[in-house]
Amino acid sequence: MHGEVKPGLAMTLRGIGKEFGVSMTPAREAVRRLVAEGALSLSSSGRVSTPELSNDRIEELAAIRALLEPELAARALPRAHLALIDRLQSINATIGQVIERHDAPGYIRANLEFHRTLYLRAQAPAMLAMAETVWLQLGPTMCDLYGRLNRTTPPQHHRLIVAALKAGDEPGLRVAVRADVTQGLRMLAT
Amino acid sequence: MHGEVKPGLAMTLRGIGKEFGVSMTPAREAVRRLVAEGALSLSSSGRVSTPELSNDRIEELAAIRALLEPELAARALPRAHLALIDRLQSINATIGQVIERHDAPGYIRANLEFHRTLYLRAQAPAMLAMAETVWLQLGPTMCDLYGRLNRTTPPQHHRLIVAALKAGDEPGLRVAVRADVTQGLRMLAT
DNA sequence: TGGGCGCAAACGTGATCACATATCAGCGCG
DNA sequence: CGCGCTGATATGTGATCACGTTTGCGCCCA
Numbered sequence: 118m119h120g121e122v123k124p125g126l127a128m129t130l131r132g133i134g135k136e137f138g139v140s141m142t143p144a145r146e147a148v149r150r151l152v153a154e155g156a157l158s159l160s161s162s163g164r165v166s167t168p169e170l171s172n173d174r175i176e177e178l179a180a181i182r183a184l185l186e187p188e189l190a191a192r193a194l195p196r197a198h199l200a201l202i203d204r205l206q207s208i209n210a211t212i213g214q215v216i217e218r219h220d221a222p223g224y225i226r227a228n229l230e231f232h233r234t235l236y237l238r239a240q241a242p243a244m245l246a247m248a249e250t251v252w253l254q255l256g257p258t259m260c261d262l263y264g265r266l267n268r269t270t271p272p273q274h275h276r277l278i279v280a281a282l283k284a285g286d287e288p289g290l291r292v293a294v295r296a297d298v299t300q301g302l303r304m305l306a307t
Numbered sequence: 308m309h310g311e312v313k314p315g316l317a318m319t320l321r322g323i324g325k326e327f328g329v330s331m332t333p334a335r336e337a338v339r340r341l342v343a344e345g346a347l348s349l350s351s352s353g354r355v356s357t358p359e360l361s362n363d364r365i366e367e368l369a370a371i372r373a374l375l376e377p378e379l380a381a382r383a384l385p386r387a388h389l390a391l392i393d394r395l396q397s398i399n400a401t402i403g404q405v406i407e408r409h410d411a412p413g414y415i416r417a418n419l420e421f422h423r424t425l426y427l428r429a430q431a432p433a434m435l436a437m438a439e440t441v442w443l444q445l446g447p448t449m450c451d452l453y454g455r456l457n458r459t460t461p462p463q464h465h466r467l468i469v470a471a472l473k474a475g476d477e478p479g480l481r482v483a484v485r486a487d488v489t490q491g492l493r494m495l496a497t
Numbered sequence: 498t499g500g501g502c503g504c505a506a507a508c509g510t511g512a513t514c515a516c517a518t519a520t521c522a523g524c525g526c527g
Numbered sequence: 528c529g530c531g532c533t534g535a536t537a538t539g540t541g542a543t544c545a546c547g548t549t550t551g552c553g554c555c556c557a
Contacts, residue, residue, distance in 0.1 A: 153343040
């Protein structure tokens with residue numbers, strides 16, 4: 118999810134087992150679960166690797182985010198109290214620092230923490246799980262793209278999200294979240 | 308997904324293995340995959356069973372359907388030719404027959420076939436997979452509910468969907484699909 | 498008769514193994 | 528010099544087993 122493993126990297130069950138000090142059986146279970154969630158892809162011979170997403174697939178996954186996440190944010194809005202907004206702003210500050218360091222996985226991690234912190238308030242576990250599944254699928258590819266771009270602009274959409282939360286403005290919040298989610302896609306087109 | 312197994316039913320790995328003539332290992336993999344997809348729930352002791360969904364969870368899953376499926380339908384709309392519409396109408400006729408027979412799993416299966424046939428045209432595999440995951444989670448509970456209700460009215464929303472497809476009316480299609488998806492939820496409230 | 502209690506059966510977990518298959522390096526041929 | 532073949536190595540699959548834990552049934556006592 119955090120993009121710590123590059124897209125297209127192949128792995129073996131025995132290798133994973135050795136890496137974590139377990140036998141093949143738990144490694145197999147973990148791998149098969151990640152395959153079921155779309156985080157890893159299974160070749161016809163059973164070999165496993167991180168998927169290399171096509172542009173169409175990325176667009177599709179971004180579209181799913183653009184559907185789910187505004188709804189999650191809207192559901193969180195009535196439950197968003199001051200402490201939550203403070204927390205979001207603090208995470209936002211961290212994101213600014215991470216960007217300066219050009220730390221792509223760190224940026225992804227902090228960015229997702231911002232979204233997850235907000236969506237946790239929505240009290241919608243199935244919807245959140247679904248969003249995290251999408252993040253999991255996008256992780257390696259997104260991190261690769263961010264790493265290539267070396268962007269230096271802080272996330273202005275997050276500020277808009279926080280502002281809409283403070284104002285209790287649901288339509289504005291939906292628009293801000295959708296814009297934040299779609300921004301990553303636009304970056305790909307360049 | 309088709310609701311052939313009742314909610315809350317517990318299963319054992321050795322039992323599943325014996326049922327399908329394999330050992331525990333493949334049974335474990337299959338079960339863990341279904342757990343990852345949310346179709347089965349894993350107790351703290353590792354025992355597995357079909358989940359009994361709370362009303363909140365059902366509402367949430369229906370909301371996800373209401374988000375994803377209109378989008379899938381809209382993406383399928385430009386690609387929907389006459390043969391597809393014929394196929395949908397034929398499935399619709401089947402649904403009418405199944406309802407007369409009070410065959411709840413058959414109804415679920417035919418209903419999902421209607422939706423899947425349409426959504427396959429959307430050329431959006433990730434989004435379709437996500438919708439199917441939701442169906443998988445709802446399957447047992449929905450079938451249970453349908454079985455209790457013994458409804459006799461044919462699905463009028465499907466007719467609206469077909470009409471909107473014929474007319475090339477995207478907003479109307481989105482509304483019709485959303486109404487069809489939400490209908491199941493309304494039934495629960497009674 | 499109802500409610501704890503204990504024990505045996507059953508369960509999940511993780512390890513190991515045999516086997517069929519895929520992968521890749523090296524080599525020989527064109 | 529490039530291409531295909533071949534064999535050794537490595538991989539996934541499914542079975543089986545030992546072990547610690549949970550479960551559920553029967554029994555005992557109040």
